[in-house]
Amino acid sequence: xxxxxxxxxxxxxxxxxxxxxxxxxxxxxxxxxxxxxxxxxxxxxxxxxxxxxxxxxxxxxxxxxxxxxxxxxxxxxxxxxxxxxxxxxxxxxxxxxxxxxxxxxxxxxxxxxxxxxxxxxxxxxxxxxxxxxxxxxxxxxxxxxxxxxxxxxxxxxxxxxxxxxxxxxxxxxxxxxxxxxxxxxxxxxxxxxxxxxxxxxxxxxxxxxxxxxxxxxxxxxxxxxxxxxxxxxxxxxxxxxxxxxxxxxxxxxxxxxxxxxxxxxxxxxxxxxxxxxxxxxxxxxxxxxxxxxxxxxxxxxxxxxxxxxxxxxxxxxxxxxxxxxxxxxxxxxxxxxxxxxxxxxxxxxxxxxxxxxxxxxxxxxxxxxxxxxxxxxxxxxxxxxxxxxxxxxxxxxxxxxxxxxxxxxxxxxxxxxxxxxxxxxxxxxxxxxxxxxxxxxxxxxxxxxxxxxxxxxxxxxxxxxxxxxxxxxxxxxxxxxxxxxxxxxxxxxxxxxxxxxxxxxxxxxxxxxxxxxxxxxxxxxxxxxxxxxxxxxxxxxxxxxxxxxxxxxxxxxxxxxxxxxxxxxxxxxxxxxxxxxxxxx
Amino acid sequence: xxxxxxxxxxxxxxxxxxxxxxxxxxxxxxxxxxxxxxxxxxxxxxxxxxxxxxxxxxxxxxxxxxxxxxxxxxxxxxxxxxxxxxxxxxxxxxxxxxxxxxxxxxxxxxxxxxxxxxxxxxxxxxxxxxxxxxxxxxxxxxxxxxxxxxxxxxxxxxxxxxxxxxxxxxxxxxxxxxxxxxxxxxxxxxxxxxxxxxxxxxxxxxxxxxxxxxxxxxxxxxxxxxxxxxxxxxxxxxxxxxxxxxxxxxxxxxxxxxxxxxxxxxxxxxxxxxxxxxxxxxxxxxxxxxxxxxxxxxxxxxxxxxxxxxxxxxxxxxxxxxxxxxxxxxx
Numbered sequence: 001x002x003x004x005x006x007x008x009x010x011x012x013x014x015x016x017x018x019x020x021x022x023x024x025x026x027x028x029x030x031x032x033x034x035x036x037x038x039x040x041x042x043x044x045x046x047x048x049x050x051x052x053x054x055x056x057x058x059x060x061x062x063x064x065x066x067x068x069x070x071x072x073x074x075x076x077x078x079x080x081x082x083x084x085x086x087x088x089x090x091x092x093x094x095x096x097x098x099x100x101x102x103x104x105x106x107x108x109x110x111x112x113x114x115x116x117x118x119x120x121x122x123x124x125x126x127x128x129x130x131x132x133x134x135x136x137x138x139x140x141x142x143x144x145x146x147x148x149x150x151x152x153x154x155x156x157x158x159x160x161x162x163x164x165x166x167x168x169x170x171x172x173x174x175x176x177x178x179x180x181x182x183x184x185x186x187x188x189x190x191x192x193x194x195x196x197x198x199x200x201x202x203x204x205x206x207x208x209x210x211x212x213x214x215x216x217x218x219x220x221x222x223x224x225x226x227x228x229x230x231x232x233x234x235x236x237x238x239x240x241x242x243x244x245x246x247x248x249x250x251x252x253x254x255x256x257x258x259x260x261x262x263x264x265x266x267x268x269x270x271x272x273x274x275x276x277x278x279x280x281x282x283x284x285x286x287x288x289x290x291x292x293x294x295x296x297x298x299x300x301x302x303x304x305x306x307x308x309x310x311x312x313x314x315x316x317x318x319x320x321x322x323x324x325x326x327x328x329x330x331x332x333x334x335x336x337x338x339x340x341x342x343x344x345x346x347x348x349x350x351x352x353x354x355x356x357x358x359x360x361x362x363x364x365x366x367x368x369x370x371x372x373x374x375x376x377x378x379x380x381x382x383x384x385x386x387x388x389x390x391x392x393x394x395x396x397x398x399x400x401x402x403x404x405x406x407x408x409x410x411x412x413x414x415x416x417x418x419x420x421x422x423x424x425x426x427x428x429x430x431x432x433x434x435x436x437x438x439x440x441x442x443x444x445x446x447x448x449x450x451x452x453x454x455x456x457x458x459x460x461x462x463x464x465x466x467x468x469x470x471x472x473x474x475x476x477x478x479x480x481x482x483x484x485x486x487x488x489x490x491x492x493x494x495x496x497x498x499x500x501x502x503x504x505x506x507x508x509x510x511x512x513x514x515x516x517x518x519x520x521x522x523x524x525x526x527x528x529x530x531x532x533x534x535x536x537x538x539x540x541x542x543x544x545x546x547x548x549x550x551x552x553x554x555x556x557x558x559x560x561x562x563x564x565x566x567x568x569x570x571x572x573x574x575x576x577x578x579x580x581x582x583x584x585x
Numbered sequence: 586x587x588x589x590x591x592x593x594x595x596x597x598x599x600x601x602x603x604x605x606x607x608x609x610x611x612x613x614x615x616x617x618x619x620x621x622x623x624x625x626x627x628x629x630x631x632x633x634x635x636x637x638x639x640x641x642x643x644x645x646x647x648x649x650x651x652x653x654x655x656x657x658x659x660x661x662x663x664x665x666x667x668x669x670x671x672x673x674x675x676x677x678x679x680x681x682x683x684x685x686x687x688x689x690x691x692x693x694x695x696x697x698x699x700x701x702x703x704x705x706x707x708x709x710x711x712x713x714x715x716x717x718x719x720x721x722x723x724x725x726x727x728x729x730x731x732x733x734x735x736x737x738x739x740x741x742x743x744x745x746x747x748x749x750x751x752x753x754x755x756x757x758x759x760x761x762x763x764x765x766x767x768x769x770x771x772x773x774x775x776x777x778x779x780x781x782x783x784x785x786x787x788x789x790x791x792x793x794x795x796x797x798x799x800x801x802x803x804x805x806x807x808x809x810x811x812x813x814x815x816x817x818x819x820x821x822x823x824x825x826x827x828x829x830x831x832x833x834x835x836x837x838x839x840x841x842x843x844x845x846x847x848x849x850x851x852x853x854x855x856x857x858x859x860x861x862x863x864x865x866x867x868x869x870x871x872x873x874x875x876x877x878x879x880x881x882x883x884x885x886x887x888x889x890x891x892x893x894x895x896x897x898x899x900x901x902x903x904x905x906x907x908x909x910x911x912x913x914x915x916x
Contacts, residue, residue: 064682067675067677071601075675146641220763225760255858259858262747305743441622479637483624
């Protein structure tokens with residue numbers, strides 16, 4: 001018995017300790033969770049956020065917020081750019097115009113010199129004024145090789161602060177289209193905080209306690225959220241006469257679809273920017289959930305989903321084959337069957353509806369394509385692809401079998417279904433396409449190396465100019481790895497020189513742009529290096545229980561993009577916040 | 586006794602080395618390259634910038650070194666308690682990521698596993714002796730264990746969360762609160778904890794109850810029980826002996842459960858958006874975050890080993906045969 005007591009006592013003690021730990025449910029570990037975090041901005045008042053002053057968003061952050069570094073444009077915590085750090089301009093896709101933001105105005109003073117005039121009275125969150133030096137410093141960060149916008153320094157020669165309010169950009173080659181894109185994409189950071197940071201810090205720093213010019217400042221974060229609180233001294237209230245309404249913005253790390261829907265229905269979430277299959281039923285039903293349109297396609301269009309053939313491989317190196325493939329795809333089935341009409345079929349040019357004015361209807365009428373199995377069959381036969389062994393599938397011109405794989409990342413269920421639909425309709429026309437679902441990273445690696453037959457991609461978003469799309473389609477030269485553009489390794493020197501020519505057309509010269517774009521469209525439709533499928537939506541479903549006046553197609557409603565997505569705050573996301581109204585009022 | 590524990594510890598040490606090695610190997614033999622994935626997310630278009638970033642990150646994570654050197658580095662870092670930097674949540678250290686998740690996982694799993702074990706065993710033992718209980722608990726237990734966990738959890742979240750509105754459906758605590766030691770916050774934590782706990786508890790409960798019931802019946806019908814009854818022992822005494830024998834296999838089962846509990850309940854955490862280790866593992870695999878994966882697996886390995894060791898200790902207490910074996914090696 002004594003022996004037993006000797007063993008029992010420590011065991012009991014351990015059990016009691018464990019019980020003490022576990023009896024209170026999940027014990028928060030404030031030391032553990034806050035030791036590495038930036039301290040809360042107002043630790044004096046950790047109380048609960050009032051529901052009627054708080055906006056809950058989700059759909060941007062896919063994991064714990066890890067940094068507040070606006071240079072890391074792909075994984076900063078939601079709102080770092082847009083709520084805290086701002087850009088010189090915003091861009092309004094509806095009017096296709098830049099909106100002056102930190103800059104009061106900007107103009108080309110000569111063909112290669114651009115002057116931006118800053119607003120007076122803009123203050124950083126730490127009270128120091130914003131000056132032209134900050135702007136020059138921020139653009140100069142791009143001189144570091146690992147900074148994502150390093151490439152502007154290929155054509156930007158210098159940036160200098162002429163006086164406190166004027167910044168002068170001098171170009172070696174004026175890429176007007178690309179420059180406008182940069183004007184609303186590049187954040188301005190405070191020189192007095194960032195100066196002296198090493199390249200490593202600039203690229204990889206967490207940037208705790210971000211100091212920006214924006215309407216919000218950091219309050220706190222945890223692994224499933226980040227909380228922003230409004231700055232009462234934001235410059236825009238006086239200068240722009242607008243003010244974002246929510247006092248607090250809580251961005252929730254994207255949960256599973258079921259949870260996101262549950263939270264929307266429980267009125268715990270105001271804006272969800274993720275794709276929720278079947279959300280049309282909630283919008284049509286009386287659940288207090290709205291989207292931009294209350295009928296198909298329900299959402300604004302954000303980007304184009306393309307079918308990318310590897311033009312270095314047989315038979316995709318043959319434009320006739322690519323055109324036949326394009327004709328064989330039943331996009332309507334994808335739009336209706338896979339998406340339940342949440343997306344729209346793309347125009348043959350792939351240009352987003354916001355760019356409709358640039359679509360040359362003459363070119364599309366003459367060289368465009370539409371789904372037609374019989375036509376696809378005929379085109380294949382005419383080009384010499386015939387079914388020689390009677391299995392209903394065509395063979396290569398030399399008689400060898402055609403067996404193409406269509407890659408989409410595993411787990412992307414809507415795309416997986418779309419790939420199956422493409423495979424079915426291609427087979428109906430006689431082209432043997434098999435869907436394949438590798439892991440995302442494996443897909444990225446194969447895509448970069450050009451080790452694939454077909455894939456679906458939508459990585460270019462809406463922007464100020466179709467130039468970004470044509471850059472994506474035609475960019476040369478082909479590198480050993482193609483990371484972001486021209487995955488199909490299509491080479492056409494004439495098209496690429498047209499793209500460069502388009503870049504150097506002034507952005508207010510719509511006719512000049514149309515002329516170049518029309519030629520590019522002709523090449524695109526004749527050669528079909530990449531096949532447009534559908535317009536992916538700007539997924540946004542919002543609850544009207546706490547905040548109302550969400551953007552919608554209805555009369556009198558705001559028309560801005562209801563998105564918290566990275567780089568979308570400048571395309572209307574922030575404007576949406578200023579238009580909200582408390583539902584109670 | 587020293588010999589017994591010495592042998593055990595040696596086995597544990599060997600297991601640890603093998604597990605750590607496997608743990609190091611697995612992510613490196615997965616297809617795909619984590620730095621490529623990271624750069625793809627970065628969406629940098631300029632080839633020169635991409636190359637510069639690739640070189641930079643490859644050397645930062647040490648992927649440019651020969652494999653054997655990566656392995657040595659791994660061990661030396663591990664012994665210093667350094668799990669590296671997460672690729673997915675760059676630049677957060679893996680240890681920080683894990684430490685933030687662990688309290689939630691343990692707070693959820695330990696009560697769920699232990700309470701379901703204790704209560705399940707009790708219920709099972711009663712059920713073995715009462716016809717009425719047997720006819721009610723047994724079918725209920727079968728239904729609970731046979732029910733797909735995912736389904737039960739979704740039903741709970743939907744029914745008690747969305748429809749009835751009694752419980753929140755997501756998060757470890759309200760999105761409107763900040764952690765503090767106030768009563769409000771602790772209540773809120775508990776409020777969020779109930780549903781995930783309940784789902785785990787219910788599913789485990791049935792299994793333990795069924796196991797215990799069958800064991801007790803077996804023990805009560807064995808020779809020593811009959812012999813005791815023939816000697817005129819009170820049935821209370823017989824039942825107590827039967828219980829002590831029947832509980833042994835259940836303890837082994839508990840050991841296995843305790844080991845994996847560190848891994849968290851992946852499905853629970855996804856269904857209830859509960860911030861724990863399980864969903865971290867899934868994300869780490871999806872994003873090829875070698876370091877986070879290694880870190881979490883290391884946690885599981887250590888958890889399994891510690892749990893087994895504790896159960897070894899418990900066995901010494903509850904099973905006299907182990908003590909006899911330790912004392913002299915005689916059966």
